[in-house]
Amino acid sequence: MSESDAPLLRAEGLVKTHHGEGAPAHAVRGVDLRVRRGEFVAVTGPSGAGKSTLLHLLGGLQRPDEGSIRLDGERADGWSEARWAVERRRRIGIVFQFFNLVSDLSVADNVELPALLAGVPPKKARVARRELLAELGLEGKERSMPGELSGGEQQRVALARALVNHPPLLLADEPAGSLDSRGTREVMRLLSRFHQRGQTILLVTHDARLASAADRVISFFDGRIADDATLDAGPPPRRAGASGVLELRD
Numbered sequence: 001m002s003e004s005d006a007p008l009l010r011a012e013g014l015v016k017t018h019h020g021e022g023a024p025a026h027a028v029r030g031v032d033l034r035v036r037r038g039e040f041v042a043v044t045g046p047s048g049a050g051k052s053t054l055l056h057l058l059g060g061l062q063r064p065d066e067g068s069i070r071l072d073g074e075r076a077d078g079w080s081e082a083r084w085a086v087e088r089r090r091r092i093g094i095v096f097q098f099f100n101l102v103s104d105l106s107v108a109d110n111v112e113l114p115a116l117l118a119g120v121p122p123k124k125a126r127v128a129r130r131e132l133l134a135e136l137g138l139e140g141k142e143r144s145m146p147g148e149l150s151g152g153e154q155q156r157v158a159l160a161r162a163l164v165n166h167p168p169l170l171l172a173d174e175p176a177g178s179l180d181s182r183g184t185r186e187v188m189r190l191l192s193r194f195h196q197r198g199q200t201i202l203l204v205t206h207d208a209r210l211a212s213a214a215d216r217v218i219s220f221f222d223g224r225i226a227d228d229a230t231l232d233a234g235p236p237p238r239r240a241g242a243s244g245v246l247e248l249r250d
């Protein structure tokens with residue numbers, strides 16, 4: 001297989017155990033996963049299933065105890081912290097539940113920062129920032145500080161920051177987890193829009209409604225993939241049942 005045929009992301013035999021105060025938590029117990037370019041994959045499952053740990057492993061924020069990760073065919077699990085930091089700027093955008101914006105930088109500076117750190121000339125970084133913020137409906141907010149924005153607006157800034165360097169892969173960890181239903185709808189709409197333009201997305205969420213924006217839904221349970229379903233491209237009846245579990249068409 002040539003590099004260009006390789007999945008954008010490939011994980012094999014991933015294992016991660018957390019050693020905290022109490023008993024060890026076997027968060028990820030052997031996961032094989034391939035994500036092709038252009039896919040929108042949701043990983044869903046109950047609290048404590050290991051979803052965030054999986055996303056952290058795939059983004060290099062935590063190290064697996066076992067297994068391999070390949071990005072664009074290139075082995076990544078042996079990368080140093082510094083290398084992961086560089087690659088996260090260029091190749092992997094990440095959005096988190098609590099936005100993780102730099103509170104004492106303006107909206108504009110938050111979005112430009114990853115571009116400048118990646119060596120993009122300031123003028124180009126400014127253009128990229130303006131385009132993205134306009135696209136996300138935040139033109140008037142460039143000089144605002146994050147604390148002056150609503151949760152939904154902060155998440156849009158975080159999305160702009162994650163995408164400013166046009167990374168091939170976007171990882172999203174409960175991006176609507178601290179938003180109201182309007183903010184959740186907005187995040188769904190934006191993720192769908194970027195996906196329609198070719199953005200590869202891996203979304204981790206316990207929210208079946210959010211997961212239904214994806215074209216492939218992986219059910220994660222007790223550190224393992226319990227189900228991996230590619231959804232039809234047609235119009236939904238995809239909806240959350242009373243149990244909160246996604247009901248798929250036959």
Ligand SMILES: Nc1ncnc2c1ncn2[C@@H]1O[C@H](COP(=O)(O)OP(=O)(O)OP(=O)(O)O)[C@@H](O)[C@H]1O
Pocket residue numbers: 018019020025026027045046047048049050051052053054206
């Ligand atoms: N840093 C850590 N130290 C110790 N245990 C951890 C750590 N991070 C996660 N865990 C444990 O690992 C297991 C999986 O946690 P994880 O956050 O990956 O699950 P999750 O499916 O994302 O849950 P949620 O939907 O509630 O965020 C849980 O038992 C959790 O308590």
